[in-house]
Amino acid sequence: MSVFTEAEIEYLRGQMHGHLATVGRDSQPHVVPVTFWLNLDEDTIDIGGINFGATKKWRDAQHNPRVTFLVDDSPEPGRARAIEVRGTAELFTTGGDRINPRFPNFADECFRIRPTRIVSWGMEGGTTGRDFRLNARSVG
Numbered sequence: 001m002s003v004f005t006e007a008e009i010e011y012l013r014g015q016m017h018g019h020l021a022t023v024g025r026d027s028q029p030h031v032v033p034v035t036f037w038l039n040l041d042e043d044t045i046d047i048g049g050i051n052f053g054a055t056k057k058w059r060d061a062q063h064n065p066r067v068t069f070l071v072d073d074s075p076e077p078g079r080a081r082a083i084e085v086r087g088t089a090e091l092f093t094t095g096g097d098r099i100n101p102r103f104p105n106f107a108d109e110c111f112r113i114r115p116t117r118i119v120s121w122g123m124e125g126g127t128t129g130r131d132f133r134l135n136a137r138s139v140g
Contacts, residue, residue: 003043003115003139007123008083011071012038012045018071020047022060030056036069037099039112045069045085048096048110061089061111069113081122087113087140115139 002009020034034057037046047069052058061067067089072082089111096110119136 002040003118004038004040005120005123005135008118008120008135009038009040011081011083011120011123015071015073018045018047018069020057021068021070022057023064023066024056024060025063030060032057034069035099036071042112044115045087045113046095046099046110047089047113048099052096053093053109058091058109058111061091065089065091067113079122081120083118083120083123085113085115086117086119087115089113 004012016035017033018036019031021029021031024030034047035049039046049055065088067087069085069087070082072080074080090113091111092109094108096108099110117136117138121135123135
């Protein structure tokens with residue numbers, strides 16, 4: 001059984017980009033758009049990109065592996081959906097080419113976020129008023 005609900009899995013499979021938050025050595029937050037892959041074999045979010053090992057987010061995760069990943073959208077007026085995944089980044093120097101087929105020759109490094117807390121909303125329809133459902137839980 002996955003740490004992600006069926007609705008969260010369906011939502012993540014339909015998205016291509018998210019936002020990654022790391023914390024630098026100076027204790028300042030850093031948020032950037034990233035390409036990701038929902039890795040259900042590992043129950044993780046895998047993140048990578050072109051020359052990923054030379055980026056600030058890579059250096060930040062080397063220093064402090066606690067990260068947050070967010071995917072959100074507004075599929076129609078008055079409706080919002082999002083999933084926030086907090087967790088620990090495991091860094092890999094190979095395998096990034098599997099995250100996005102557009103990066104096969106330029107993406108070796110990647111990291112895998114092992115979720116420790118997942119918060120989602122809007123996965124099951126309503127996002128305002130009485131229909132709003134927030135799904136928050138610690139995992140792992």
